[in-house]
Amino acid sequence: MQIKNSKRWAPRGAKRWLIAGAALFAAGVIRTMxxxxxxxxxxGAAFLIAAALVQYYCGLAPASFVMLAGLVIADYLFVPPYGRIDIIDxxxxxxxxxxxxITIVVITLIERLRRAQYRAELLAAVAQSRYEMLLRHDNERLIARRATDEMHRMLHHIAQYNRSLIVIKALDPANGVSPGSLVAAAATATRNGVIDDTSFGSGIAYGTKHAEAHEEDLARVSVRLTPGHHRIRFRSGGRDDWQPVECVCERFVTPSGDFLILRAED
Structure with missing residues (x-):
């Protein structure tokens, strides 16, 4: 992978020049002592060390300034005759x-090492970002697969218990598939049962078993339907002959929304 901005590892702004000036002053004071x-x-040993440190923390330009300024100061103050620069021996x-x-070799090596370090950090950041994207994509794929499997399980459940279905209720009827279309699809697939999508409210469809249920119980579970067991009265013989039957409600979380399916137990 090509990293075009690996040479931009050094900080920007006036702060690095202030650090370079402070390092040059400290080197001059230490060498004077x-x-x-x-x-x-x-x-020039103290100025070489100062240039190397400035190169490591601030970059090539401030280090070059420290090197050149240190050369002038070292030649003027610490090379005999002291305090004179017009005599060259x-x-x-x-x-x-x-x-x-020596200073150019040292700061050049440090510059190359710092660029390589910065390039490695950039590559690590890119790799980390791609790894997180792959994990996110994999999680989304698993969630989608789980939701699809749940939809298939619900359709299989509807087809299997088509004749004992009482109520299918969508918890979020504004989004997703209508319950009536799910029941109709399952009934068409199994070629049995009659679907009545007349509902007490939005997002409710009735199965073939609802015609035998007591209207009060049917209205109650349609409004306040929760997963679990419910006792509903069904017509057993005459017009006013009702028999309580244990029913079970299951919840299905699908890509088209959450559904509650109430059926009579066998």
């Missing part, structure tokens, strides 16, 4: 050759 001990030995030549060469 060590000057009585070191004398003209390694006049062997000590000045050695400083002008060795200090920039």
């Amino acid at each position: 060590l000057h009585p001990l070191l004398g003209p030995v390694m006049p 062997a000590s000045d030549i050695r400083l002008l050759v060795s200090y920039p060469l």
